[in-house]
Structure formats: C-alpha cells, structure tokens
Amino acid sequence: MPRLAAFAGQIVEARKPGEILELRAFRPKDIVSDRLVERTLRTSADYVASYVLAVARSDPERARALAQEIEVPWVRPVERPGRARKSVVEVIRLSEYFTRNAMIIGEQAGRSSVRWLIKKKRPPVSG
Secondary structure, rough: OHHHHHHHHHHHHHHOOOOOEHHHHHHOOOOHHHHHHHHHHHHHHHHHHHHHHHHHHHHHHHHHHHHHHOOEEEEEEEEEOOOEEEEEEEEHHHHHHHHHHHHHHHHHHHHHHHHHHHOOOOOOOOO
16 A cells, blocks of 8 residues: 555656546556555545644644645546446645545535434324
C-alpha cells in the first residue's frame, strides 16, 4: 500500500486540479486489483486530510493554507446506463475534498432523519 500511495502521489502532483482520470491510470503494471488501488487512494486522501485537521487544532491559518495548496485524489463512482459501476479519480484541492465529504455526510444524515419522519402507512380502521 505505501508503494501504491507514493506512485499515486506522483501522478496527482503531475495533474491539474479538476482533471479526471480513470482508476487504471493509478495502477502500476504489477498490480491487477482496481479495488486495492481504489482503497489506497481513498486511504491516502483521508490520511492527508487527518493530518491537516490535526494541524488546524494548533494553527488554523497554516491548515487553511495547506488545504488550499495540497491536491488529493477523489475517487468517485460513475454509473453508466446498462453497464457496471466504474470508478474515476478526480484531482482536487484538499479544501474541496473537505467540502465534498461534508456534503456527503450531510446528505446521509438527512436521509437517515427523513426515514424516522416518514411513517409506514397503517391499514384503515374499519368501523
């Protein structure tokens, strides 16, 4: 995994923010598992995000500056009609990574809350 992360880091560094690549672009020739590559990219991005959050506790301005400069791989699924799910990788700034994660968490929390509010229909009471 560390070797994959280092390999991915070189690719991310060479790309511009917003550039979208297929997952296979991050897979070395001797690795055949896309799932391993996907997990490695997600783990690497989470690790960098955790580091910057730790820096923010002691120096918020420095953390903000880091988040604006560091780029990470954002792995996201793309579904094609009639085809299997495929993952793509978008190179984004860490600040955008934080925003997207917060949006996903908020959306999931909203769905969870709505499930509690929606009650199942009860059969009519006959009289």
